[in-house]
Amino acid sequence: MSEGGEEGRERTGYATYALVWLGLMGLTWLSVTVAGLEAGALKIAGPLVIAAIKAVFVLAFFMHLKTERGLIRWVVVIGLIAFIVSGALVFSDVAYR
Amino acid sequence: MASEGAGYLGGGGGPNGLSSWIFSTDHKRIGILYLVSILSFFVVGVSLGFLMRLELISHGPTIMEASTYNSVFTLHGVVMLFLFIIPATPSIFGNFFLPIMIGANDVSFPKLNLLSWWFYMAGAALALATLALGPADTGWTFYAPYSLRTGTYVSLAVFAVFVLGLSSILTGINFVTTVHRLRAPGMGFWRMPLFVWAVYATAWIQIVATPILGVNLLLVIAERVFGIGVFDPAKGGDPILYQHLFWIYSHPAVYIMILPGMGIISEIIPVFARKVIFGYRAIAYSSLGIAGVGSLVWGHHMFVSGSSYTAGVIFSFFTFLVAIPSAIKVFNWVGTLYKGSIWLGTPFFFALAFIFLFSIGGLTGLILGALSVNVHLHDTYFVVSHFHYIKFGGAGFAFFAGLHYWLPKMTGRMYNARVANWSCLILFIGFNTLFFPMLLLGIEGMPRRYFDYLPQYSTLQIVSIVGSWVLVAGLIIMFANLLRGAFRGARTTENPWGGATLEWKIPSPPGRENFEKIPEVTKGPYDFRGLR
Ligand SMILES: [Cu+2]
Numbered sequence: 001m002s003e004g005g006e007e008g009r010e011r012t013g014y015a016t017y018a019l020v021w022l023g024l025m026g027l028t029w030l031s032v033t034v035a036g037l038e039a040g041a042l043k044i045a046g047p048l049v050i051a052a053i054k055a056v057f058v059l060a061f062f063m064h065l066k067t068e069r070g071l072i073r074w075v076v077v078i079g080l081i082a083f084i085v086s087g088a089l090v091f092s093d094v095a096y097r
Numbered sequence: 098m099a100s101e102g103a104g105y106l107g108g109g110g111g112p113n114g115l116s117s118w119i120f121s122t123d124h125k126r127i128g129i130l131y132l133v134s135i136l137s138f139f140v141v142g143v144s145l146g147f148l149m150r151l152e153l154i155s156h157g158p159t160i161m162e163a164s165t166y167n168s169v170f171t172l173h174g175v176v177m178l179f180l181f182i183i184p185a186t187p188s189i190f191g192n193f194f195l196p197i198m199i200g201a202n203d204v205s206f207p208k209l210n211l212l213s214w215w216f217y218m219a220g221a222a223l224a225l226a227t228l229a230l231g232p233a234d235t236g237w238t239f240y241a242p243y244s245l246r247t248g249t250y251v252s253l254a255v256f257a258v259f260v261l262g263l264s265s266i267l268t269g270i271n272f273v274t275t276v277h278r279l280r281a282p283g284m285g286f287w288r289m290p291l292f293v294w295a296v297y298a299t300a301w302i303q304i305v306a307t308p309i310l311g312v313n314l315l316l317v318i319a320e321r322v323f324g325i326g327v328f329d330p331a332k333g334g335d336p337i338l339y340q341h342l343f344w345i346y347s348h349p350a351v352y353i354m355i356l357p358g359m360g361i362i363s364e365i366i367p368v369f370a371r372k373v374i375f376g377y378r379a380i381a382y383s384s385l386g387i388a389g390v391g392s393l394v395w396g397h398h399m400f401v402s403g404s405s406y407t408a409g410v411i412f413s414f415f416t417f418l419v420a421i422p423s424a425i426k427v428f429n430w431v432g433t434l435y436k437g438s439i440w441l442g443t444p445f446f447f448a449l450a451f452i453f454l455f456s457i458g459g460l461t462g463l464i465l466g467a468l469s470v471n472v473h474l475h476d477t478y479f480v481v482s483h484f485h486y487i488k489f490g491g492a493g494f495a496f497f498a499g500l501h502y503w504l505p506k507m508t509g510r511m512y513n514a515r516v517a518n519w520s521c522l523i524l525f526i527g528f529n530t531l532f533f534p535m536l537l538l539g540i541e542g543m544p545r546r547y548f549d550y551l552p553q554y555s556t557l558q559i560v561s562i563v564g565s566w567v568l569v570a571g572l573i574i575m576f577a578n579l580l581r582g583a584f585r586g587a588r589t590t591e592n593p594w595g596g597a598t599l600e601w602k603i604p605s606p607p608g609r610e611n612f613e614k615i616p617e618v619t620k621g622p623y624d625f626r627g628l629r
Contacts, residue, residue, distance in 0.1 A: 071277075082305045082392070089393065090341050093408035 012061060020061045027054050103509060104606040122207035125607060128193030129507070130214050135189060136576075138180035138221060143572060145173035150531075150565040153558050156549060166548035167234035168249070172227075174237025175254065179261045180221050182488055183350060185496050186357035187303075188217070188268060190503060191296045195272060197600045197607065198290045200281025200616045205274040209267050216264035223257035236546065238347070241328035241339040245320050252318050259314045262307045265353075269303030272296055281599075283618035290598045290622040291380050295360025298384040302349045302356075306392065310346035313339065337402055344395035352391045354488055355455075356384055358495025359426055362448050365502055366430045367623040368596045369445035370437025374623045376429040383422035390419045400471045409468050416466035423459055427452060442594065443517040447498030450525045454490025458483060461536065476546075479539025482532045490528055497524070497575065502594070504579060509606040511589040512582025520578060523571035530564030595628045 027050050034046035060066040065073055105125045107113030118126055149169050152159050161169065196204055204210050227233060233254040235244040244251050276297045280289070289297075317339075319325050326332025328339040367374040374380065396404060396412030430452060439445070461483040465471055474480065505511045534557040535543075543554050550558060592601040599618075603611060 078301075078305065085393065086309070086345050089396065089408070089411065090338075092411050093337070093341065093396065093399075093404040094335075096405035096407040097403070 012064070012067065016061065020057055024054055024057060104604060104608045106508070106606050120211065122203075122211050123609070124192050124196050124203050124207065124210060125507075125611075127210050127214055128189050131184065131188040131192060131217070132507075134214075134218060134221070135181055135185050138176055139185075141225075142173055142177040142181055143569065145169050145176065147565055147569055149173060150562045152548060153550065154562050156552075158548075161548075163548045164234060167236075167546070168232035170546055171234055171236050171254075172224075172232050175224055175233075175258065178237055178350070178354075178488075179258055180224065182354045182492050182496075183265065184217060184261075184268075185354075186361065186492070186499065187272070187296055187299055187353070188214075190292070190361065190499050191268070191272060191299075191357060193507060194503065194600055195293055195296055196275060196279065197603065197611050198293050198598050198622075199276065199279060199284050200599055200612065200618060201275060201279035202611050202615070204271045205278055206271050210271055213264045213267040213271070216260055216267065220257050220259075220261035220264060223253060223260060227254045227257070238343060239314075239317060240343075241317065241320070241334075241336045242330060244317060245329050252321050255314045255317050259311055262311050262314075265303050266307045269300040269307070272300035273304065276300075281615050281618055287378070287381075288618055288621050289381075290360075291363035291374065291377070291384075292357070292360035292598075294381040295356045295363065295384050298388040299353050299356045302353050302388050302392070306346045306349040306353075309342060310350075313342035313346070316342075337399065337404055340399050340402055340404075341395070344398045345392075348395040348398065349388075349392045351484075351487065352387055354492040355495075356387060358451070358492040358499075359384070361495045361499040361502065362430060362451055363426070364596070364598065365444045365448045365498055366433050367625075368594050369440050369442055369448070370434050371440065371595075371625055372433055372437040372623075373621070373625075374429070375432035375435075376425070377621070377623070379425050380429050383425040386422035386425075387419060390415060390422065394419055394466075397466050397471070400468055401475045413466055413468045417463065420459065420463055427456060427459075443512075443514055443521065444498050444502035444594070446518055446521045447494055447501055450521060451491060451494040451498060454486055454494055454525075454528065458486030458488075458491050461486060474539055476544055477539035478535040478543045478545055481545045482535035482539060485532050485535075490532070494524075494528075497521075500579060503600075504583060505586075505589045505593055506600055506605045506607070508583040508586075509589060509604075510582055510584070510586035511593065512578050512586050516574065516578040520571050520575035523567060523574060525571075527564055527567030527569070527571045531561050531568050532564070534558075534561040534564070592628070595625065597625050597628055598622045 031047040031050040034050070035043055037043060037046075039046070059076065065076060105123060106129075107117070118130060121127060121130075148160065149166065152161055152166055152169075192204070192210065196202065227250045230250050230253065233239070233244075233249045233251045234247060235249075235251060239251065239255060244255075276289070276293065316325075316327050320328055320334075324332070326334045328334045328336050330336055363374060363380055394412055394415045396408050397416045400409050400413075430448075461479070465474055465480060465483055501512070501517055538554055538557050538561075541554065541557075543550060543558075589605050591603070591605055593605075594601070597620075599616060600607075602616070
């Protein structure tokens with residue numbers, strides 16, 4: 001068993017979780033603000049980019065991917081592929097209607 | 098001694114009160130919990146279906162009003178899909194046999210497994226609460242914008258499905274982890290029984306697809322409560338987006354129903370043909386193939402909903418493609434039978450019925466997947482018949498096959514084989530009498546979900562209704578026989594069918610610990626040398 005093994009894996013402290021949570025709240029405030037601007041396309045692109053950044057934070061800290069290794073990290077790829085493929089197929093409808 | 102008393106079932110001085118069951122973390126006891134609860138809800142679902150058919154025996158309101166009929170078919174769908182056929186095989190047989198078949202003493206997360214059953218029961222309670230309060234009348238698909246506007250308890254019904262989805266995800270996570278981490282020494286992936294392969298592929302669909310349904314259902318609730326306007330065209334929303342999100346889950350959900358059933362058939366066929374299964378790797382890969390390609394076909398439910406023609410062509414193509422791995426399985430089962438030394442046991446009869454009914458279901462699916470033909474058949478009885486052939490004729494009969502194959506192992510007692518064979522025949526006749534006329538009615542244009550019909554449909558409707566009586570009679574005989582067998586049947590041996598997988602090497606019923614010593618696996622799952 002190459003992956004696994006509790007030793008050598010750093011533990012994330014509660015302080016870090018709290019900090020990340022505050023960061024996420026801040027980003028939420030930012031996306032609400034951006035959505036309220038009279039900025040045309042930015043109104044949509046901005047919050048989407050911010051949401052993507054938030055997702056990375058959640059995956060890295062709350063879902064422990066920062067400290068995981070091996071196979072467990074690769075499992076994320078399955079979710080990512082599923083997301084991209086299903087998104088692309090939905091757009092094959094929306095974009096050509 | 099593990100097999101003293103009635104093994105894991107208690108007795109012999111072991112604890113056996115209600116709390117020793119509903120708080121048990123033993124995967125076998127949890128499997129039995131699911132068995133009892135899922136079959137109870139199946140009875141509810143059958144009763145609703147029976148009443149729907151009966152309503153159509155004459156024109157106009159016969160035993161219920163049109164609005165009641167709408168609620169009955171909605172609840173029939175919700176109960177049968179989310180409470181019966183989606184969880185049935187993975188949660189009952191997956192829980193009970195997956196760990197045993199790979200030589201493990203339990204699943205990876207036994208407490209999560211119990212939590213999953215509790216979520217299932219909570220979801221079921223919520224779904225049935227709507228029955229008392231005022232059941233939704235949207236159909237089990239909860240299509241927007243109607244589901245956003247109707248005054249019935251849609252939010253509660255939708256939330257019930259959300260909770261059931263949570264249960265399904267937890268079960269999936271448990272099975273994937275168990276297969277990766279708890280296989281016995283020597284149990285490589287290519288020595289796993291095909292049932293394990295099937296449940297493993299299913300578990301991935303449960304993990305990847307179910308959250309999308311969850312998001313979708315939460316959006317419906319948010320739209321109903323806060324009026325956010327994602328789906329409502331009056332607020333600039335897109336009702337077809339609802340259908341996308343719904344079917345991204347709900348088409349793969351068909352494979353959550355049918356894949357584990359195919360796994361059961363892949364176990365039964367070689368055992369009763371006394372032969373190594375033909376194309377082991379092809380069947381294993383086709384399970385993964387169905388799980389993968391089956392996730393790309395959802396748009397075939399929306400050909401006439403106003404989705405783009407481009408999307409229609411793409412989804413139609415993938416729909417044809419997914420027939421290939423399904424056909425691979427059917428051909429491999431038939432190939433296994435060829436020159437086998439066949440023993441006509443009850444599970445085998447159910448397996449044969451499955452292959453026949455599933456083939457009809459699959460082929461009618463191809464007809465519906467063709468863009469042009471779909472325009473004519475969309476929303477008719479043809480669709481209703483097609484998915485009952487898949488879900489009841491396919492997944493349901495496979496589940497019944499599993500009951501007749503594994504229940505003796507689970508209870509340590511054997512049912513009456515003659516009665517069981519008769520019940521199989523009656524079910525088969527009843528099923529086809531009920532659903533085959535629906536194919537014809539659909540081609541003639543009878544729309545689904547209507548509580549009344551034009552006079553020209555009368556004859557076939559009556560035939561179909563009589564079929565529902567035969568089917569219900571078959572179910573009563575089958576369950577009476579199985580129940581009697583489970584409690585009063587003759588004691589059975591460790592290996593009544595001469596199977597080669599690990600569950601046949603431990604006592605019937607199994608002891609509290611599956612294996613006193615974790616076995617060392619030295620041969621494949623269908624190597625019958627030295628057995629029987
Ligand atoms: Cu479909």
